[in-house]
Amino acid sequence: MNKPSEFDAALLEEMRALLGDRVTTSRGVCEHHGRDESYFPCAPPDAVVFPQSTAEVRDIVDLCRRHKTTMIPYGVGTSLEGHVLAIRGGVCIDLSRMNGVLAVHEADLDAVVQAGVTRKQLNEHIRHTGLFFPVDPGADATLGGMAATRASGTNAVRYGTMRENVLALTVVLADGRVITTSRRSRKSAAGYELTRLFVGSEGTLGIITELTVRLYAVPEAMSAAVCSFQEIAGAVNTVIQTLQAGIPIARSEALCATTMKAINAYSKTGYREQPTLFLEFHGTQAGVEEQARLVQDIARENGGMDFEWTTKPEDRTRLWTARHQAYFACLQLRPGSRAVSTDVCVPISRLTECIVETSKDISRASMPIPLFGHVGDGNFHCEILIRPDSEADLEEAKEFNERVVNRALAMEGTCTGEHGIGFGKMRSLRKELGEAVDLMLSLKRAVDPENLMNPGKVVSTRD
């Protein structure tokens, strides 16, 4: 394999001829690109390149293929299962300089962007149009990375995940062909669904260089609310009953008491340190008021205390910023710690049971494990706080994570709602889908026969 010491000098030379100073083997840059937000140890690539166009990506792929060198696409490195780690060395293709918004079609409610555009950048760019892009995983990730990992986040319950919100992709394949997966029309029955094949393929089938994504009209009215409960079950049941009643809630996040404590300390907020729901309603003025009234009734029946409303835009922003910072806030519960994050998702009828059982498991753990998540989707996270140098902590965290995964699988759920497989969940994937993983492997071999595209992720060709 391509260890740094053996890295192909001829390839490097050709790469420099192509890209000039936009190729580097600097140790600092390579190490920065060899880790993500996961707890996995750094695995640096041999070189990092910074293309500026689809044509340059194609040329890079051609060079790497000729030199039998692996390629790993990179956005901003906020993945959580080791997706970007260069576990077999090779070239990291950093797409962050491909950050142009190529077109905004206001009338069609879509935008065409390069893969390195981040979600906040896009929303800033289109702010004057009265439209917005809804998928919001918290981190200001690139849209290419979000597509590659099939990201979702707080308002997937209303607007869907990247699966629903990518209309078309431009992809560079391992053999250097550049394809467009679909036209820009809102729906199509034109052949196999290549768009969704690449959404969630984590860089193992090709490199996404451009995306057409769906936009939505900013609702006439938006309001958010916070509601505390004695028990987390009450919070979860409120959301479940809301969905079953067909109320189109826009966000519904449950947070455990530990998480609320961490948020108060980190974000200087004064929330009750009890199990809590953060809610958001989108619609017309009358529609939002009606939704809110119905949900308040449901919450009350489930032991919810009064809603605290945050109607001003700046208050809503503060609320969701606090929610998005939960991950970092929780890290401060154990200064110096790293997090192993679980990510299961179950049918909502099993969610309360899954969370209650997991809470019992948490109470037996030796470390703090805050729990929070997108309960409207059946998806929640436990943030297992480990000391980076403790083998015992890591072992305990892995066992905890495995128990959560097994619990979710036993409830017809999935090992990952939104973080993806990377190399952290490959065994869980096999447990979840069995022989279907062999079919994935056949697809991988058909599209990338030399196994040069982010090898060792999602499916292993060495099974």
Place this chain on the structure above:
Amino acid sequence: MNKPSEFDAALLEEMRALLGDRVTTSRGVCEHHGRDESYFPCAPPDAVVFPQSTAEVRDIVDLCRRHKTTMIPYGVGTSLEGHVLAIRGGVCIDLSRMNGVLAVHEADLDAVVQAGVTRKQLNEHIRHTGLFFPVDPGADATLGGMAATRASGTNAVRYGTMRENVLALTVVLADGRVITTSRRSRKSAAGYELTRLFVGSEGTLGIITELTVRLYAVPEAMSAAVCSFQEIAGAVNTVIQTLQAGIPIARSEALCATTMKAINAYSKTGYREQPTLFLEFHGTQAGVEEQARLVQDIARENGGMDFEWTTKPEDRTRLWTARHQAYFACLQLRPGSRAVSTDVCVPISRLTECIVETSKDISRASMPIPLFGHVGDGNFHCEILIRPDSEADLEEAKEFNERVVNRALAMEGTCTGEHGIGFGKMRSLRKELGEAVDLMLSLKRAVDPENLMNPGKVVSTRD
């Protein structure tokens, strides 16, 4: 290839041992299974089998593979591009007896069904739950067939197509493996999106035997309206502006004056014989009233006449039955005719232009060509009425269809919004997606290396 005369006697004997009288070579049954709703001439299979379980489908596939015989899955035969035609003979696998609803998870808003369950059967089955399955292509197709062709219909604008509404599939692969593509959780990032790969694969990658589909709460309030316009452009612009305003309209069908005339004659209705919008609103009582008021304002600005409301359930049913019968009603405009149906879909900003240009084209045609469609999706159909024995009509229809396809492609649209490729649109698919079709072919070869699964459809392995 497997011509009827050479059909494998040994295979037939083994098939009879497996299925008893649920295998037939009767000419009548084979001819019935050798055509769909398209204008293509009948291409009967050599035999038709009627499995009752996934295990039986697997055994049938194993037998066919050992005898190198092609297999064509069949629902009720309402496809429109020759999907089910046995152009290379072989065995038609009729799934209509696999019509069990296996589970309804009311709390999770999903149902698990065998592939032969029809959409009306499912909705009848769950009527008491207050839930419904929304995808509605008009025909009472099987859910397996609707998944295989990525069907949609009148309310895709609100609820999405089969792409969005299938959560998981059980599929028998060409090599006899039985896989489940996903768990039942609402979202997942677990590996490649196999569910969406099979949705729209038209039986060429495997045989869908079970599906998990999404259900929705029946809205508290539903109301429908009819609105006439002097020009079709006014109707289309009304819908476009409604969507751009973020109003969550549930159905929005535009119908040309010729179609309205055909409907009045066929359904004994008394609509104005002018370009018309059929609309439906779903939500809470207040929400529906608000939506309707906003859309009425938009319609008025676009030259719409007063809304005629149909609030009673039976009136709504009559309205949508009339819409669904448009296809058959239009056939009566030229008694004895067959229809060549176009199916393009364009970004909505181009829809008015596309429809207006197509209407000019229609005015030059020698036959009646009614136009109607799901304008909220950018999708519309022209029903070209040809005399079945006229080569000249067929030639004119094909040329018209090709002009419509080229017009849509030039506007960044697709050659098929919902009917699929079958073998009728294979050349158009190549024109639309170019080298991406080669990638589809690589996937086909990886999954079905002997080309036994509905060969000669979607992608040709003989290119």
